Amino acid sequence: MATTNEDLKTIASQQYQYGWVTDVESEEAPKGLTEDTIRWISSKKNEPQFMLDWRLKAFRHWGKLVGKSESPTWANISHPPIDYQNIIYYSAPKPKKKLDSLDEVDPELLSAYEKLGIPLDEQKRLAGVAVDAIFDSVSIATTFQEELSKHGIIFCSFSDALQNYPELIKKYLGSVVPYTDNFYACLNAAVFSDGSFCYVPKGVRCPLELTTYFRINSANTGQFERTLIIADEGSYVSYLEGCSAPIRDENQLHAAVVELITLDNAEIKYSTIQNWYPGDQNGKGGIYNFVTKRGKCQGKDSKISWTQVETGSAITWKYPSVILLGDNSIGEFYSVALTKGYQQADTGTKMIHIGKNTKSKIISKGISSGHGNNTYRGLVRIMPKADDAHNFTQCDSLLIGSSCGAHTAPYVEVQNKSAHLEHEAFTSKVDEDKLFYCNQRGMSGEEAQSLIINGFCKEVFRELPFEFAVEATRLMDLNLEGSVG
Amino acid sequence: MIQVEQTNIENYLSAFKIFEQAESSTSSNWMINLRRNAIAQFENSGFPTARRGNEEWKYTDVSPIAKGSFKILHNKSHNANQLPDTKYQQLEGSACHNLVFVDGFLDENLTNISSLPKEVLVCNLSDAVSIEPTFTQRHLAKYADFLHHPFTALNTAFMAQGAFIWVPPNISIDKPLQVLFISSSSNSNLITNPRILALTGENSKFTLIENHSAVNENSYLANVVSEIVLGTNSNVQYYRIQQESKKAFHISTTHVELGKGSRFFSMNLDLGGEIVRNNLNVVTEGEDSSCSVNGIYITTASQHIDNKVVINHNSSYTTSRELYKGILSGKSKAIFHGSIVVREGLRQIDALQIDKNLLLSDQAQANTKPAFWIYSDDVKCGHGAASGQIDRNAIFYLTSRGISESDARNLLVKGFVQEVIESIPNKFYKDKMDNMVNASLLDVLGI
Amino acid sequence: MLEIKNLNVSTDNTHILKGISLKVSAGEIHAIMGPNGSGKSSLAFSLAGKPGYNVTSGEIIFDKTNITSMEPEGRARAGIFLSFQHPVEVPGVRLDQFLRASFNAINKSREMDQLDPLQFDKKLKERLKVVDMDPALTKRFVNTGFSGGEKKRNEILQMAILQPQLAVLDEPDSGLDVDALKSVADAINKLRHSSNAIIIITHYQRILEYVVPDAVHILMDGRIVKSGNKDLAREVESQGYEQFANYLSNQSHLTEKESRQ
Numbered sequence A: 001m002a003t004t005n006e007d008l009k010t011i012a013s014q015q016y017q018y019g020w021v022t023d024v025e026s027e028e029a030p031k032g033l034t035e036d037t038i039r040w041i042s043s044k045k046n047e048p049q050f051m052l053d054w055r056l057k058a059f060r061h062w063g064k065l066v067g068k069s070e071s072p073t074w075a076n077i078s079h080p081p082i083d084y085q086n087i088i089y090y091s092a093p094k095p096k097k098k099l100d101s102l103d104e105v106d107p108e109l110l111s112a113y114e115k116l117g118i119p120l121d122e123q124k125r126l127a128g129v130a131v132d133a134i135f136d137s138v139s140i141a142t143t144f145q146e147e148l149s150k151h152g153i154i155f156c157s158f159s160d161a162l163q164n165y166p167e168l169i170k171k172y173l174g175s176v177v178p179y180t181d182n183f184y185a186c187l188n189a190a191v192f193s194d195g196s197f198c199y200v201p202k203g204v205r206c207p208l209e210l211t212t213y214f215r216i217n218s219a220n221t222g223q224f225e226r227t228l229i230i231a232d233e234g235s236y237v238s239y240l241e242g243c244s245a246p247i248r249d250e251n252q253l254h255a256a257v258v259e260l261i262t263l264d265n266a267e268i269k270y271s272t273i274q275n276w277y278p279g280d281q282n283g284k285g286g287i288y289n290f291v292t293k294r295g296k297c298q299g300k301d302s303k304i305s306w307t308q309v310e311t312g313s314a315i316t317w318k319y320p321s322v323i324l325l326g327d328n329s330i331g332e333f334y335s336v337a338l339t340k341g342y343q344q345a346d347t348g349t350k351m352i353h354i355g356k357n358t359k360s361k362i363i364s365k366g367i368s369s370g371h372g373n374n375t376y377r378g379l380v381r382i383m384p385k386a387d388d389a390h391n392f393t394q395c396d397s398l399l400i401g402s403s404c405g406a407h408t409a410p411y412v413e414v415q416n417k418s419a420h421l422e423h424e425a426f427t428s429k430v431d432e433d434k435l436f437y438c439n440q441r442g443m444s445g446e447e448a449q450s451l452i453i454n455g456f457c458k459e460v461f462r463e464l465p466f467e468f469a470v471e472a473t474r475l476m477d478l479n480l481e482g483s484v485g
Numbered sequence B: 001m002i003q004v005e006q007t008n009i010e011n012y013l014s015a016f017k018i019f020e021q022a023e024s025s026t027s028s029n030w031m032i033n034l035r036r037n038a039i040a041q042f043e044n045s046g047f048p049t050a051r052r053g054n055e056e057w058k059y060t061d062v063s064p065i066a067k068g069s070f071k072i073l074h075n076k077s078h079n080a081n082q083l084p085d086t087k088y089q090q091l092e093g094s095a096c097h098n099l100v101f102v103d104g105f106l107d108e109n110l111t112n113i114s115s116l117p118k119e120v121l122v123c124n125l126s127d128a129v130s131i132e133p134t135f136t137q138r139h140l141a142k143y144a145d146f147l148h149h150p151f152t153a154l155n156t157a158f159m160a161q162g163a164f165i166w167v168p169p170n171i172s173i174d175k176p177l178q179v180l181f182i183s184s185s186s187n188s189n190l191i192t193n194p195r196i197l198a199l200t201g202e203n204s205k206f207t208l209i210e211n212h213s214a215v216n217e218n219s220y221l222a223n224v225v226s227e228i229v230l231g232t233n234s235n236v237q238y239y240r241i242q243q244e245s246k247k248a249f250h251i252s253t254t255h256v257e258l259g260k261g262s263r264f265f266s267m268n269l270d271l272g273g274e275i276v277r278n279n280l281n282v283v284t285e286g287e288d289s290s291c292s293v294n295g296i297y298i299t300t301a302s303q304h305i306d307n308k309v310v311i312n313h314n315s316s317y318t319t320s321r322e323l324y325k326g327i328l329s330g331k332s333k334a335i336f337h338g339s340i341v342v343r344e345g346l347r348q349i350d351a352l353q354i355d356k357n358l359l360l361s362d363q364a365q366a367n368t369k370p371a372f373w374i375y376s377d378d379v380k381c382g383h384g385a386a387s388g389q390i391d392r393n394a395i396f397y398l399t400s401r402g403i404s405e406s407d408a409r410n411l412l413v414k415g416f417v418q419e420v421i422e423s424i425p426n427k428f429y430k431d432k433m434d435n436m437v438n439a440s441l442l443d444v445l446g447i
Numbered sequence C: 001m002l003e004i005k006n007l008n009v010s011t012d013n014t015h016i017l018k019g020i021s022l023k024v025s026a027g028e029i030h031a032i033m034g035p036n037g038s039g040k041s042s043l044a045f046s047l048a049g050k051p052g053y054n055v056t057s058g059e060i061i062f063d064k065t066n067i068t069s070m071e072p073e074g075r076a077r078a079g080i081f082l083s084f085q086h087p088v089e090v091p092g093v094r095l096d097q098f099l100r101a102s103f104n105a106i107n108k109s110r111e112m113d114q115l116d117p118l119q120f121d122k123k124l125k126e127r128l129k130v131v132d133m134d135p136a137l138t139k140r141f142v143n144t145g146f147s148g149g150e151k152k153r154n155e156i157l158q159m160a161i162l163q164p165q166l167a168v169l170d171e172p173d174s175g176l177d178v179d180a181l182k183s184v185a186d187a188i189n190k191l192r193h194s195s196n197a198i199i200i201i202t203h204y205q206r207i208l209e210y211v212v213p214d215a216v217h218i219l220m221d222g223r224i225v226k227s228g229n230k231d232l233a234r235e236v237e238s239q240g241y242e243q244f245a246n247y248l249s250n251q252s253h254l255t256e257k258e259s260r261q
Helices: A035-044 A049-067 A107-115 A145-150 A158-164 A166-172 A183-191 A432-440 A445-461 A466-480 B002-026 B029-045 B063-067 B085-090 B125-131 B133-139 B150-157 B392-399 B405-422 B427-445 C040-048 C072-078 C095-109 C117-131 C135-139 C148-162 C178-191 C230-239 C242-260
Strands: A026-028 A091-093 A129-135 A138-142 A154-157 A196-200 A209-215 A226-231 A236-244 A251-254 A257-262 A267-274 A286-297 A303-310 A315-318 A321-324 A330-339 A344-353 A359-369 A373-382 A390-400 A405-414 A420-429 B097-102 B121-124 B163-167 B177-183 B190-192 B195-200 B205-214 B221-230 B235-243 B249-258 B263-270 B275-284 B290-299 B304-313 B319-328 B333-342 B349-359 B365-374 B379-388 C002-011 C014-024 C029-033 C054-062 C080-083 C090-094 C166-170 C197-202 C215-220 C223-228
Touching (some): A049 A166, A129 A145, A129 A154, A138 A154, A145 A154, A154 A158, A158 A196, A158 A226, A166 A226, A196 A209, A196 A236, A226 A267, A257 A267, A257 A303, A267 A286, A267 A466, A286 A330, A303 A344, A303 A466, A321 A330, A330 A344, A330 A373, A344 A359, A359 A445, A373 A390, A373 A420, A390 A405, A405 A420, A405 B379, A420 B365, A432 A445, A445 A466, B063 B249, B125 B163, B125 B195, B133 B195, B150 B249, B163 B205, B205 B221, B221 B263, B235 B249, B235 B275, B249 B263, B290 B333, B290 B427, B319 B333, B319 B405, B365 B379, B405 B427, C002 C040, C014 C223, C040 C072, C040 C080, C040 C197, C072 C080, C072 C095, C090 C095, C095 C117, C095 C135, C117 C135, C117 C178, C148 C166, C148 C178, C215 C230
Parallel strands (some): A236 A267, A257 A286, A286 A315, A286 A321, A303 A330, A321 A344, A344 A373, A359 A390, A373 A405, A390 A420, B177 B205, B195 B221, B205 B235, B221 B249, B304 B333, B319 B349, B333 B365, C080 C166, C166 C197
Antiparallel strands (some): A026 A091, A405 B365, B121 B163, C215 C223
């Protein structure tokens, strides 16, 4: 049989590869959410008073939102109501004793990360990549800290940062995503457990790729991490996060917050390869990935670039955004989102142009197959004082099979006449002429499909650091591996 | 504030009682039930609010309408002689078959439909109910959904007079049929609920002009609903010219159903109105049908013009094209939402949507929301949107050829909307639209 | 090498090839000429097995194997190459990567060595010289933004790399100016040898001035109405296709008669 779209319609998803559970003893907060839970988490982490106060303010605000049942309903997703009292908000592997070095980390945990392809021990580390490993609610290890500290770069868990650099946290926490921002960001502000913190000092170009690897392990837990990255004047950092979780029948909530800040002439490149457990073939289980990510180009001539490859999660709800405050600042968003099985993704970006001569670029590639539903939702807003702002948006969708959906909902708001905006979108199925051309050159249906889809995603993949681009390509192939008869 | 709104709803409810009484002698039971059903819907929903999460009205705040106290005229009170001749001339009465409504009531002096082909039925909607009761009942209010749209519900509750058009199979009407809705009253704060029901038979062809115009620069509310149903292989050109008073509120819904193989062309020209919202819904009910929907909006001062265009691809092998362009000046605000919806399990859908805005002032605002909702894989859908000001390089290019800067500007502004005008298939209307756009640009921008 | 026996093909319920028979031996060049809509491209697609071209009767025998219902990649691996009249753009896929994927897929099926990027790059450079093509094009996306001439040359480059036994060139000359035509023809001549065969499909005879065919067949309305040597191509050039119209009516008359019997 020749390859036709018919064949592509019978895509059988590859078994999720990261679905195993690590057997470690955990220390958990009691199930449910009250002020006591928050005090419990805060005291567990020995937090300064200002942190507890902030959490409590957030919790009280969240209480009001719950009271008015104001969880967001505008996205093109559907799920049963979430019982917030049936979630464990804190779960950490029990330390055997106080850790002095990586050698003392539970070998079970080290081997778990090794299985994920993220070796943490000295000899096997990935060259040129510093890793912060987050397991359920806490950071278990951060590599290359010494090397980074030579450059004055702080890269550590959020908990460590609270102990060692409270003034930095106090200054920047919530300055991009205030706890009042939205329902899930508010919940995160109240209960977040750990995350990564990074500060790159003036004029320093971070010599390593910084990586945080998130792993949900325990059942019934939610993961609420918070990442804060500050790039001081003239600095540069490239940061990558990866995520995975065991196969479980129930849905688990992941509500993270990421805040990025660039001062004058600084640049942050933030990449995500999101591969949370997507649920099974029938849509059972999987992670609800409700994440708020936002960067603020505070200084002039600064740049924030988001790249995301979203292949996992039962539901993805995230809009990595950039507030272009500094004159001449640049915001970019590159995204590949794949939905298969019964996955739902409602993702995109917001580019808020405030400063003069600011530029933004949005490239979004959605691929829908099976019963997946994929929505691009984006906002480009040009404020009245943003003279000579430029935006280019391109959001394309590819449909594989007749039971999936591909949707595009961009919002463009222009309040300054000197703005220049272009928006293009295109939706189609995998082109049969392209398939035939590849077949005629000897490639099988599957090879041809993989080639065409990777070509479709190329503009996004080439924004990823090299090793991760390879990883992303492989992930797409695995996810779309089908039976071509 | 909530109380104010409720009182106003009460006003409409009590007006409805008087209206129902006045219409009772001429209304059949199904009509009475239809209106009661609609007023109940309106009572239940009230006016839409721009509350967070209400995507439908995200950019248009209709609270000035909700808070206003608009009166319904229960009987014909105008005097046709008050209409200045120049106004009527301006509306090109002689080039068309004309059906004229003044302040909501049919004006028999101005109406001239005697030279229409005899097979064609064009009459007052209230007469159609008695001339063709079954036919009217089968189609009236069956397309424009009043269950989810408060303004449509309000119109349906108060519908009485309007245009009824039936073009039977194989009939082609030479001159366009113009339905003129004129606001002439010197009293402010009237509400009219103009209504059109147009149906075409197999292989028929005609041009419909829906023209909204005013004699005085008053504040009033025109709440319009048009239903246009195209039979198999029929061809309809639809020109919608909105030149209401600059203080008026204009809310309209045009619902178009495309039968198998039918062709629909529309051109919407927005020149007047303080707050304007036009809903255009096109449903491709039959295979091989196609539509080309186009619009120009020229806004100035504090005008707010919102065009929402929804194309529902409901059958295979259907094509849609959308092209809207706006020129914004003053503190005006223009919104365009275009949605293309492709139902599950269709084959060969081809849809393209473009919206472009030219901003001429610092305080003008353009919001665009072009969306796709696609549930079939055999599609080719594209959209493009752009906003910007006049290209400085282009001005330089023209001035370097000896053209003055102001002339260069004018040429480029005009050139911007020319693409839409060029899409008009008929030379006569192309020239006519061209003149209207020129007149408006002269009026608004002095060019 | 290739034998087409009474091939009938339909697409979209239209009968487009009506009993084509043709024999091509190793070392030969055959030209198939015909006016627009005569079925030339359909014959090329049928040989390559394009989905949607349904063989209703007849057979295609290639290298002693019946390939009538073989999938396109199988035919490509067996050694049939189609140079497309309208080469397809594959955005995001670099030409050199595409060529290596194709080369390795074919080699793999023949249990031959696959080349890594460095080895392949060497081969590619050498082949680029044969077809006189700008190496910079191999770093661009397949056919994306290529000029008409670049696309055609790219097809011949692929033929040079894959070295098929049978190359079907569908209008390799269309859209080329005279210099480009000479250079493409030159490349084709360099690639012909005693163990491969080439079918050139064309509307005009001008490419046949440079690539001299062993046989010329006139295709009209889905039938081969006349076969001859290279002089037949000149006849078309001077007198047009109309002269063959009566062959056609005679023949259809014949078939009708035959079918009645």
